[in-house]
Amino acid sequence: VQLVESGGGLVQPGGSLRLSCISSGFTFSRYDMSWYRQAPGKGRELAASISSVGLSTNYADSVKGRFTISRDNAKNTVYLQMNNLKPEDTAVYYCVRRIGNYWGQGTQVTVPS
Secondary structure, three states, X not given: OEEEEEOOEEOOOOOOEEEEEEEEOOXXXXXXXXXXXXXXXXXXXXXXXXXXXXXXXXXXXXXXXXXXXXXXXXXXXXXXXXXXXXXXXXXXXXXXXXXXXXXXXXEEEEOOO
């Protein structure tokens, strides 16, 4: 199993980023996928999750209405569209397959205050 994130960076408050996670080594369409994040000095928290065929999504209260998780099973890719970013969104964002506890290497998102 391999999960490779991309799309992080430095963005001003109010800006947008789209994270991508390309998956390999398993049948992607059979698994729910998630994005977790870890802010400096804090524990990891679930930001968003999506069911295997994309019919169901779930969001942390802190990102509802601003973040959108989606997936393209033909491309083995899960996305996280992040809009109206705030300094408190600064974190390392991880792509996760919770079954089996597989994590990507993470991508840094920085929103300066």
